[in-house]
Amino acid sequence: xxxxxxxxxxxxxxxxxxxxxxxxxxxxxxxxxxxxxxxxxxxxxxxxxxxxxxxxxxxxx
Numbered sequence: 001x002x003x004x005x006x007x008x009x010x011x012x013x014x015x016x017x018x019x020x021x022x023x024x025x026x027x028x029x030x031x032x033x034x035x036x037x038x039x040x041x042x043x044x045x046x047x048x049x050x051x052x053x054x055x056x057x058x059x060x061x
Contacts, residue, residue: 007028009042009056017044032056 009029016026031043040056
């Protein structure tokens with residue numbers, strides 16, 4: 001299994017999605033996971049309470 005890549009994202013940081021399905025949305029990072037294949041996924045909680053998952057490579061802080 002590969003070690004988790006170092007990421008600048010931390011729980012509670014505000015972020016903006018710059019790519020993928022949720023492009024243009026913003027919110028707060030709530031959960032950071034590394035999949036078995038090595039991709040880093042995060043859960044973003046929007047201001048209205050709606051949550052969605054996206055790849056960490058698609059967001060900027």
